[in-house]
Amino acid sequence: MIRAVIVDEIDDHLATPGAVEIREPETDSEKLVGFAFVCPCGCGREGYVPIDTFTSGPRWDWDGNREQPSLTPSVLFRGGCQWHGFLTNGEWRTC
Numbered sequence: 001m002i003r004a005v006i007v008d009e010i011d012d013h014l015a016t017p018g019a020v021e022i023r024e025p026e027t028d029s030e031k032l033v034g035f036a037f038v039c040p041c042g043c044g045r046e047g048y049v050p051i052d053t054f055t056s057g058p059r060w061d062w063d064g065n066r067e068q069p070s071l072t073p074s075v076l077f078r079g080g081c082q083w084h085g086f087l088t089n090g091e092w093r094t095c
Ligand SMILES: [Zn+2]
Pocket: 039, 040, 041, 042, 043, 044, 045, 077, 080, 081, 082, 083
């Protein structure tokens, strides 16, 4: 289990496995919400999970908790390490 450290700028935390930047719209015209994160496995790659009800395609549900977020369904890191697991209550758990 890896704790998801919530950070302001993911690019400053690429050495922190499981770090999460919650990207929320700054204006009403911007609808895209998403989670940028550093792969929990330690490979150092950055991933992105869109949470957006306004476009089609893959997206995830977020419970709205900023300190200990949960995402559903599971997250698969395509390419590279192929990490697969869940972010639940602010903790990454490998499947
Ligand atoms: Zn990885």
